[in-house]
Amino acid sequence: IAVVGSRNATSYGVSTTMRLCSDLVSRKMTVVSGMALGIDTAAHEGALQGGGKTIAVLGSGFENVYPAQNLKLFHKIAQNGAVITEFPLNAEPNAHHFPLRNRVISGICLGTVIVEATKKSGSLITARLAAEQNREVFAVPGSIQSFKSTGTHTLIKQGAKLVEHTQDIIEELAPLTNLETERNNITCSETETKNSALSKEESIVFNSLGAYPVHIDDLIRKLSMEPGKLSSTLLKLELKGVIMQSPGNYFTVSPI
Template sequence: MDNILPWFALKSVPGIGNYLFKKLIKRFKSPEAVFEASCSELSSIDGISERLAGVIKKFKAPEDLKKEIDAAIKKGYMIITMSDRDYPLLLLEIPDPPPLLYVSGNLCSSSKNIAVVGSRNATDYGLSITKRLCSELVSNNITVVSGMARGIDTAAHEGALNGNGKTIAVLGSGLGRIYPVQNTKLFHMISENGAVISELPLMAEPDAFNFPARNRIISGISLGTVVVEATKRSGSLITARLAAEQNREVFAVPGSIESFKSTGTHTLIKQGAKLVENVKDIIDELSNVLVSNKNTAIKEKKEIDSQDICLNAEESQVLKALESYPVHIDELTRKVKMETGKLLSILLKLELQDLIKQAPGKLFSLRIKTEEY
């Protein structure tokens, strides 16, 4: 604990944010050396005024810092600092990395991370695509990073876990305040197959202002950020903007032009984000930094071939008219030019054969299947 306490102390100095903290460590190498430096040495750092240098010299660590460290250790959490070998290398490159991270699980310094984020109120299409994409990413030894929020974030972590891969969750609350609460089980599963991390104090609440700062860690720890389903006002676009500012790649999964849930992702594509149809699009774009095993299979979506299934002509017609993105029954009726009652009967048969799925509101879509080859 003694070697961690100075990091907490320097972080607690009024006026020392993450940006100045990084500058001080770059110059003096350790918090202990910062506190031992003279006022003139401190004020020689750009951004450190004589007044702030005086505050640093006079600062005494609050007693509750020791209690905070003890509480984290008793919970079984690790606390890693910028000088630790397990601190993410990519995160050190951003202008304002967190000086320390609380970690539940095992956080290695590997940089083969891809962030996948999106809407909290996702469609079945978005959730299905996310799970498939993340399962494919981990099959290529890539770690999936997300924020453990509802919707796309949860699907990203679940897809990685379903693919027996590693995933990292970055919280906008302390590790002692799991948010959302319904993801408590997921929290523990991620901890066993990767890590849940936070820069916030152990019992910090999930206040709204924490999440934009959390997003810089999600993008900063990753080689690129994939956005799946985001409106024009989505917080996921903040993560994408931060990724671009951090000189990281930005990817976007297209959706229906009629869905407001995809207006944000389409805007990103117009602005130059890489369009993603499958995992190969991501790997090809990052081929210069991703060292992939040539024998590693790449999973990609394989369209359902109606010739391999015993369907009559009308059933095949309906199946071919469906896509992975949900289609309303009225639109489908127009496409196949079939009476609604008959169409519903065919759709029911296809659903029972596990070829399609129905979402609330009479929305139908292909059941996406993946296969390794």
Template sequence: MGTKSARAVLQGGSRQQAQKEFVRCQKRGYEIIAVDHPRYPWRLARITDPPPYLYAFGRPLDPEPAIAVVGTRNPTRYGFSMARRLSADLADMGLTIVSGMARGIDTAAHKGALDAGGSTVAVLGSGLSVIYPPENRKLYFDISRQGTIVSERPVDDPPNSYNFPARNRIISGMCLGTVVVEAAKKSGSLITARLAAEQNREVFAVPGNINSYKSSGAHNLLKQGAKLVERAQDVIEEIAPLLLSAKNSEGANLRHPENQIQAADLTAEQARVYHALDPYPAHIDELARELSMDAGALLSVLLNLELKGMVTQMPGKYYCIRGVET
């Protein structure tokens, strides 16, 4: 915990209470990350009301780039399966999955990211020491080993109902966009979608059974202009330009700086695609034919290479080796 983070806690509430909170965090291995700390999520810092500090437990907080996956606490079998598979596919493409560790779709989202060996962030509506719901105790510690648990609430704060709408702004604020998988008309996940729109982030929705009230909220989002999602590539196609602009944005958190490009750990498929590129831009359809690959699968590989800083996307879905001017 840095000096600025400690000072942020000590400035809130009475000094004696803040000192006790500070000691509790140290004993339990929790970190306090102030809004001006280098590891504070830079997208979250840009919303109108960012938390002055976050409590964090698990791996060092590094959510960039991230997508939120949210929905009902009482999903259908289809909704749970879709959320888990979609999250696994997005995590496999290098995105951090952010959700609220609630029952239902949130649980499916975190499990999907863990299934893929990817990163996930759980944003709690309680303090870090209060695991809610209690049946997600194992999931809590699984996330802490592979991702991060965060909260803006004091460490022993209970999961009061009024905490959750405020919590939702953190979920959407960390992310490039929010995907609503299954939601009724009054679902809390629609608050997250609304906040995402207010924060100028992308809003996505997964269609469901038109006769199911559990999908009525998601369908309303689609009517209002949310992007329809049937598979992970639908999300990737929308956010790819945002990922590229983020690399050039002040404060963007690059996972693979230029001096590490040559040491990038490529899979056999990534290496094959990379070696098919040259300094002159090639259209994705041309590359797909040359490599005998499905365009969606190729797009996923190209995105991973972009995230590694090895490939640049040009206008019109043209790609070339990064750093070459044409």
């Protein structure tokens, strides 16, 4: 999971990020960020303090660690995770490198969490790239009086998942992160038992799905079902473990 945000973070932003990332790694997730000052640094530090793995994606070469203040953190991450870059060894941290770096951060993750961002923050570029890459976008709300959170609040208005607790992220990504466990543990007889216990509406929705992902809008058109009722039915099917949701509101039958 990627966690990024303001370089000029508030104490609220830093403490929230550290707690969030420490908890995420305790759930066996790897935290990815850009090793910038502020929220990025807090994300890496929180993951390390939680005893987990973290990955730093640089906007420069390995011989020009940026910012220089994070050289010690650079070595800690290298020993407890990975530091990666697509730039040559001696590449300087040029401004145009960072949007390129951001697409890597979002691209290698299932989702991106934005903590504290103004409306002109570079973190919003990462959020946009994540959406374009069909990844989940999350945002941590701040005070309505905080200028530092105007960008994150805009993301929430646009449909980003609001994060109050780590569980908000886990629940959204669970269909992807538990894929192998479900494939190994669910037997045919168990699946048949679940299918036989479906209501009429659940059966209609379930039978319209297969191994190929179907978008919720396509289901609405195909089934002529009210969006609210369809969303409720899909949630019930997810809870029963017979279907799974992928990033971008796509649904498939759970693998056996």
